[in-house]
Amino acid sequence: MADIAPSPAAPAPSAPTTARLVWRRLRRNWLSAGALALIALMAVAAALAGWVAPYEPDETDAAAALAAPGLHHWLGTDIYGRDLLSRIIHAGQVDLTVAFGATALALVIGCSVGAAAGLYRGIVDLAIMRCVDSVMAFPAFILAMAITAALGNSVTNVLLAIAITQIPNYLRLIRSEIFRIREMEYADAARVVGNPAWRIMFIHLLPNALPPIIVQATLAMGYALLTMAALSFIGLGIQPPQSEWGSMTAEGAQYIVTGEWWLFLFPGLAIVLMVLSFNLIGDSLRDFLDPRMRGVR
């Protein structure tokens, strides 16, 4: 008595294998796939910096100071003879850790509080939203600057500052998603079946509220990277000798007039490529995680 689903889930005689399907999806989204590969490459390189980088980041070599990109130093050296490539790879540790870390922290806090606001509404929502309003009243970068200046220049403080400026975005996003979803019939059905509030939240509402959050998170990672770089550029946050792409770009900028273009180009390029990659994977990642998008063009 079962009716057949007129859906592609029913395998036809020549059904493509899972591997084939994944390959097809990757091919359609080659741009995003490329971006993902780049991020993965950078992350792995940064994590294994000790093995991957050809030189130590602090290894000076006066003879090879300010060398242009060449055979021994693929991206050139700085005024102390330090290999630029190795420095960029090591700096990746700091940059990517802070980018992922700040985003993750903001996401967890923002989503929990935002979900609470969406679920309980009333006075809880009111109180939370007024706090959010006060944070959002400050331009995000100014706020990040202020927090870093107040707390002191360290990696942790930069992470914290960026996270704080990001929390309101996730909070508002999840809150409005929860508002929308809680009116859906499956939320009603979940109540009628007898689910307690916490199960409704974590099993029924949140997983369905996450897609826009994922896109926001990937964009935000790019933003986090830029903020960090900008902070270093103006002298706050991460200080030398700790290498970080933003500060390296700032240092390198001094050498434009004297012609050592590689010193600011390559760290800057690292920032640009990472931010671009984060932006590109956003939509595709969301679609990839959605069970509904499998096998559909």
Added chain:
Amino acid sequence: MTAAAPVIEVRDVSVRFATDYGDVHAVDGASFAVRQGEILGLVGESGSGKSVTATAILGLIRRPGRLAHGSIVLGGRELTTLGQEELQKIRGVEVAMISQTPRTALNPLITVGRQVARLFTIHAGLGKSEARRRAIEMLALVGIPEPERRARQYAHQFSGGMCQRVMIAMALATSPRLLIADEPTTGLDVSTAARILDLLRELGARTGASILLITHDLGVVAQTCHRVAVMHAGQVVEVAPVRALFAHPAHPYTRALVHSIPRTDRAIAMEPIPGAVPSLLNVAPGCRYAGRCPWAEDRCRREKPGMTEIAPDHFAACFAVEDGRAAPV
């Protein structure tokens, strides 16, 4: 009844959609015609291809869909070979459509009167005040009370039934030859739906527009249409005048359909249609009802039956009916 000249003729139209798993044959060799001044009902379950057929008539099939083959002739013109620019001139002017969600089809930011008037300024080249006058006339024609006042209101101030009337007004503004009504009453209450159908019938007669009424509701078909085309899994299986269809359903699917529907005026035994709609993915050749048909033979699974005239103006695509194995009821 002598067959009046057809306003639109759909001949052997097939529409396919490309997916990762292969081609979905949404419409397979559909043929029917809408005659001058009549209301043709296009009946089928969801997935039967009726809406896709309407989309094909309007030339709106887009990737990953394509019109695999077939011809659609509107008043002597072949539509399938026209470019989008020419189709734009036909859409909304000679062929108009109303859908099942009238409220969402109306622009929420513009007054209803302006939306209707625009049609006159764009397609008839009328000036603003003349267009507005005509717009109010149209609103009155579709039975909206106090049309001058209502014309100044916005879509959200109209009830569902009223929105549908506005849609009908907009569709008929350009005096189209063919009005496609895609499930126009599905989202409406019973009494509102009844009035909308009455309105369609009346306006069809008055303006001379022919109507292609797409629905899954046999009750609507019985009360509103002159002739009916029944679709199953993308294939047109039967075309007949409405009385003949209900009194002597020929195709096994039509018979099963008619017997599966409850009524309010008497208690009947409902028999559900056996089996299930076959998957439209990479279909086998032959009749798509064969998997569910009590009279199916091998031939049915290999060959697709053509439409044969089994009674005056009554066509069915079934070998069993042709051979007399399943004599018309």
Added chain:
Amino acid sequence: MPRLCELDDLKVHFPLRGTAAWLRALKDGHPSVVRAVDGVSFHVDAGETLGLVGESGCGKSTVARALVRLVQPTGGRITFDGAELTGLSDEAYNKVRPNLQMVFQDPAASLNPRLPVRRMVEEPLLLHTGLDAAARRARAEAVLEEVGLGVELADRYPHELSGGQCQRVNIARALATNPRLIVLDEPTSALDVSLRARVILLLEELRQRHGLSYLFISHDLATVRYLASRVAVMYLGVIVEEAEAAELFDRPAHPYTRALLAAVPEPDPEAKRDPFTLSGEIPSPIDIPGGCRLRTRCPLAQPICAEPVPYREVAPGHFAACHLL
């Protein structure tokens, strides 16, 4: 026949909020309230199906939601299985839930798009029974088989199922804890005509096999005639007529019922249409006319209709709220 469920003068009113509502309240002289359900009384006996019909806005869905506590009643009482539901605390009410379940209108929207079928059917078992994982799995599979879904569909997601299959999942979920009463809110409205027959027959079969009772809410009168033993008709928040199914459809007493039946298109071109129609549109539930609520639209309206309407027995077991009967 023991009464399984009884509603006594149930009222559900929603106060309007916001500045526009406040201004309106000033103008009217009393607070603006949407009287969605305004004094509804009926009962469902064990093992029977009560059909509740009416058009959109009549309050029938709100009655259903009040029964399963998705919405709080503003007045009146609900009694179920001898116990009064209206005053119960949330924990106490939760103990009633295994016996009182609901199937919603939109089959796909009632299922969490991220959970497979299996988990959704097992969920009520997880929440209300002490069964272990294996037992829950077995029971869920048994129920899925019973509603006609093969076990191989248990790991699918809602978007991979058709509308009819989704609705069967909903029915399976409602059935999992062996409830005594299932509230069905337009369970077939979103389904194709040919699928409706299947689902209706399934519901009937399940009812007979398990001795279930149904509160079947629908605007599809033909389906109600088939399934229900008794039918109540609602208009603007109150019940205007109640009778046994055949009696109501063959001899409708209240003008609203007559108009409703006249508007249903029969799948028979030869069927005679009753030209009885109502004029105008349904009044807003904020501004309900005094006396008989239909009087602004009824072709038979008389001056007496402005008086409060008596709800009386016009034939054995057949009740209607109309002055003119």
